[in-house]
Amino acid sequence: MTIPTGPTGPTGRTGRAGRAGRTGRAGLTRLLTALLLVGLSGACVRLPDAGPVEVGPERRTATLDEGFPYEPRPPQPGETPAEIVRHFLDAMTANPITTSVAREFLASSSRESWNPEERMITYADTSTPSGTSDVEVTLIDGNRLDSRGAWQGPLPDSSATVSFPMTVEDGEWRIKEAPNALIVSDSWFDERYRQVSLYFFDPSGEILVPEPVFVPRGGQLSTALVRGLLRGPAEGMRGVSRSFFPKGLRLDLSVPVSPNGLADVALQGDISGVDPETLELMTVQIAWTLRQDPSVERLRVTVGDTPVSQSGSSSDVPIVVGQIYDPTGVYAWQDLFGLRNGRLVASDSGRESRVRGPFGRRNYRLADVAIDLPAERAAVVSGNRSQLSLGPVSSGGAGDIRTLLTGASDLAKPAWDHSGRLWVLDRRPDGAQVSVYADGRRRVVSVPGISGENVIDFLVSRDGTRIAAALDRRGSDVVVLSRLETGGQTVRASRARTILEGVGEQLQLRDLGWRSPTDIVVLSKLSDALSEVRTFSVDGSPATQYGETATELIRDDIARLAASPVPNTPLWVVPSDGTALQLPPEIDAGVPLLGIQALTYVG
Structure with a gap:
């Protein structure tokens, strides 16, 4: 199967030609006006x-990140319930990003069920944790992101105060139940996350629809982007945007990028019965989304051992594939x-x-x-x-x-x-x-x-x-x-x-x-x-x-x-x-x- 690459590169004015003669724009460059x-x-x-959290697998693993390394300390003997909660919040600010230490503050019965990938909450400041059997913390000027890292706006006042039920385990206080969220400060979030877009299609499949999300900075950008795509459009977006990823596809560990710019997107799942056009559009989504990783120049998409896309005798696809679906309108004057x-x-x-x-x-x-x-x-x-x-x-x-x-x-x-x-x-x-x-x-x-x-x-x-x-x-x-x-x-x-x-x-x-x-x-x-x-x-x-x-x-x-x-x-x-x-x-x-x-x- 061959993926159409469309016309090559921007050439300035596009004229009044129809779709067959449309020229495109390579990539999506965010243009901010300079202060003047x-x-x-x-x-x-x-x-x-x-993502809000890193859009990742079922269990968060350490993510390469920018900034100084920070390894929070685990629970210490004799800590009070308020100290346990305060240090639990601190443990979620580890760098590289990981929640392994944060889980140690939870009771053993809740460590496996706690899912910080479900959403992210950021805050400008917090109140001092208070209480014993239930410790309460008020998040000041909180905001929410969903599991894909999409910004959801201010945290409702009714959710600003978070309660942590406590329990005693082996003579030490532990958190019995914690919200399924990564809860971090605005400053930590701003330093370690960047805004990108996941590319889906409009309902007709004629034009790409970018959806902004936040992902961790650092060396795992391509992995985070593909995982975000696999999650699909946000809930409630049916009829607005759609994904051409067949159901059940999952990423095989990560998306490595070779020194010569080849991103290897290895997926697992069943694509039998999926028509070639659907797989082509899926590859276009991947290509447009991975353009935001400057280290990527080409990509190879496989499901199992089967190449999804071929260009000539090679399974490599240029990153500029799919120009005819440019969200700015490839044929626009x-x-x-x-x-x-x-x-x-x-x-x-x-x-x-x-x-x-x-x-x-x-x-x-x-x-x-x-x-x-x-x-x-x-x-x-x-x-x-x-x-x-x-x-x-x-x-x-x-x-x-x-x-x-x-x-x-x-x-x-x-x-x-x-x-x-x-x-x-x-x-x-x-x-x-x-x-x-x-x-x-x-x-x-x-x-x-x-x-x-x-x-x-x-x-x-x-x-x-x-x-x-x-x-x-x-x-x-x-x-x-x-x-x-x-x-x-x-x-x-x-x-x-x-x-x-x-x-x-x-x-x-x-x-x-x-x-x-x-x-x-x-x-x-x-x-x-x-x-x-x-x-x-x-x-x-x-x-x-x-x-x-x-x-x-x-x-x-x-x-x-x-x-x-x-x-x-x-x-x-x-x-x-x-x-x-x-x-x-x-x-x-x-x-x-x-x-x-x-x-x-x-x-």
Whole structure:
């Protein structure tokens, strides 16, 4: 069986070719905006070119890690119940990561049943353990991760106080029962875990869907990644993402990587009766996920002694396999579009030109525009944001324009996904209404936590599985995210959860954009003289919100972002006067670009 590798490497602009001529992007590179203070008045620019725990086996083994080694001491004779619990928590911070010493603090009857791989809890601080027959500890500012290492958000207040029933064994206090969790401090977690993505597919099997997780740093990255894949999508993700791993497959110990970059993925299980296409897609999942290990260049996948994939006479598969399933949309146009004097313009090799379609020939007094991924169709919003129309980008005339919606209250910029679905949000007096146009029909979509809310801006991911919105909240705005199930004739959405909120600050959000398939960039106003651009993960984990990921701008009139999820694509901001600024700015940015509005990438 041969795995299709697709087109080779990124080549800049992809054009308007169909799937057969699509070019891809190798790998997923997380792009964070560098911290920068810039004055807009001096900018001269033009349109541009172009686990919680270790996901492991049934019993945790020592994991190679970064940082100083730390071997916690086992229980000491005569320790009090409070000391046993305090030292039990300390024992979970061993480096290399292992829970062998922590188990010694448990009663012999519970050592085998304790399962710290079930979840992880992190905390900023703890109260002093107190009690005798039951020792209680309160975890301050706790957070949760599931067994795959996926961030689950804050620990509920009802679970913040943890009780440890105690017992006496051989004259010494031991913990009778402990929560099935690895409980560690934020600082320990931040130093020893890194965020990566596990790659699954959308329900149709047409595009990859990355799911962020945290795994231990160090020499076992490939092993942790494959084990995470074998666990499958998170519970409740059916209809959102799917895995093509046949049931019952398990990893044979680990994933060794040879000095020449070959990752040997040896699986055990039964694949008889599994069709070749399923095994191909399984291999694509492995390849895209292992790209995040810089030591891996090729992979070999076997089940038992049977090679799953072959390329020519070799069973080795290049790590760039499966480019046609790129979550950024392998066929997506890479350059910018915008409005000038009410007409649609495009960037071509860094030079601005009007498009040849009807929106480039006449001033329709447009307020906003969204271009589908292959740059074939434009969805435009009228100047008063009450009407939505659709027309071709590069051909046709006024007669090819079709009105999709009239009488709206305040349309936000629409969004396109990889399958050509057009997502629309109307900011109505009674709250936002979300709808989607697909197969020639419009369907209103109920998105709990977004529908009916006061929405500033919204986004839909190119893989069609995520919808995010900036909400206008009294005191401080927030960003929320919902997962979309788009199979069949219905569209369902999960309740949106908060993924960005002000901590000791009042957020005044203005615009949203994608910075990668799993990163969102937000524009917010800090004061009358300063705006901020911040990048954070779709999972809302604090480690990705408050690092050095902000770009601060001296001007208070930054109105818009132009951002793309494609790696290494420039980020642009546009103030109300249309003077576009690239971040970070180029050394030679050309002449000032004035009067540009609705600057945007496709999607």
